[in-house]
Amino acid sequence: MSELLVEAAGLVKAYGDFLAVDGLDLRLSEGEVYGFLGPNGSGKSTTILMMLGLTEPTAGVVSVVGHDPMREPLEVKRQVGYLPESVGFYGDMTGRQNLLYTADLNNMRLGDAKERIDELLGMVDLTEAMNQQVGQYSRGMRQRLGLADVLLKRPRVIILDDPTLGLDPTGIQWLLGIIEELSTRQGISVFLSSHQLHEVQQVCHRVGIMSHGKIVLEGTVAELTEQTASGGFGLVLEVLGGDDGLMATLQALPSVKTCNRVGNEIVVQSGADVRAQATAAVIASGASLLGASSENRTLEEIYLRYFAGQES
């Protein structure tokens, strides 16, 4: 079984009364590319900040490469590369000098660092511009330098926060190509946040769709697209109580593909009608069934519901 590199349970971030992240559960397995998708303001960046110890969770736990980012930040940061939403460099230094500083912060030996930097600058196609001051770089060049910066420390996991923001379609395709290559060739796990669902989902093994601080749908792209194609069945159960055992029972019902819980709501996606079996299972588990409704939450529907007018 592959190791869990990111694991979050019941993660909450409150700003006053406002819940930017509202009880999030997340998992990123070794080798996986996870698409963390949602419109602007849905809480993606806040979640990422909590994964890196850049802001303190209000409640819940998060563990990255097996460590608590607030308690053992160095363990996390040695193995995790992070590309912030709008990456910044020292404008009065050249691209190469900026990377050398990052290497120094990572305690890399100078010889090793130089070799690695040249290699990475080649990969992101900045060899010619490497001795120019970053102040003169375009947005796309900065983003590419950011990617080189993230990879410098040879991370196991990279966390990219909305990296396609402000890139033209060619830039986006280039970036997605690199991500695919890092994942397949170098076995780097990728946590990719984006507000551009259509563009990004092609490289993701699994996606979670965020809305108002919650994951409203999660699954492999294959599952989700299959549902789109076949129609599938969606069932929303409103349940009080119930534990992991209930979730396992529901998951084990014939033709059930995914089964997710957000607060009191359990969403069951299946290939056939499982309403009778599912409601019986809830009652048998001792939990109270407050309501049940059929709903087809297909990917297309999700697109429309959460991303309408949000794609840029």
Add this chain to the structure above:
Amino acid sequence: MRAIFWKELSDHFGKKRFNLMLGLVLVGVAWAAFIDKDAVVSGGTGSFYLDLFTTTDGVPLSLLSFLSFFGPIIGITLGFDSINSERTQGTLSRILAQPVYRDAVYNGKFLAGLFTLTIVVFSLGIAAVGVAMARYGLPPSGDETLRLIGFGSVTIAYLAFWLALSMAASIFLRNAVASALVSIGVWISISFFIVFAATAVADRMVPDVQDLADQARHTNVQLWVGRVSPERLFSEATGTLLDPIGGRILNPLGVAPERLQGLLMSPVSAGQSLQLVWPHIVVLLAMIASLIGVSYVRFMREEVRS
């Protein structure tokens, strides 16, 4: 922290602000070249190298006044944008994504600033003393050297206070201009307005001055309130260190002035002067430590959004 220290240090010495510091050192040289040597030798405390810093003969104001005026500016210049510029540029998130503790970021920056201050103050002092020595002929005595080193150290502590203050401002205020203005505002208020504040407090506590005892109490209150200001601590401490005779009038422990009268007019040793100003140094260091503490508490827990 090592990486951050060196990066910051090369920033301090690579940027335009370095010209300001170089200018300061040149001022020291110019002062030593222009003071009226003969007037200093015949008048003053009889100690040429100490008078070098306090005399106004041949120059518009004493080197000491110049330092107490421009020193804070140097301290503020080195710190006012240290954290908030990283935030505005978006480099702070990137640095904190590397395996460094947050306090290392603060410490590296503070120490680089402190190191720069030390270099500037000592270059200025050595340059001034060097030029003066070429004109005067005799080297400073052991006692003078000790006093000068003490003077340099107090000056560094004083500038470090302004560095710590402006760095705190750079943590609390996101905008570099705001942080510079607030730092300068604090500097002006505690350096100049403290006099009015001290008088006001003294007037309150000793409302009607009738005899000499009342007058002494009034002055005492004024003195103690004034010591809230690091500028006052600096000028009292340096005044004492640079003046073996007059400087002892300093009343740091609340000893009644009458008891000091009899001791007047015989110079004290550098060690005794240092003892007199020791409380000043400790208070100054405590002020620096509390500024660092406040900065830490805020910076360690704060959210770093890009």
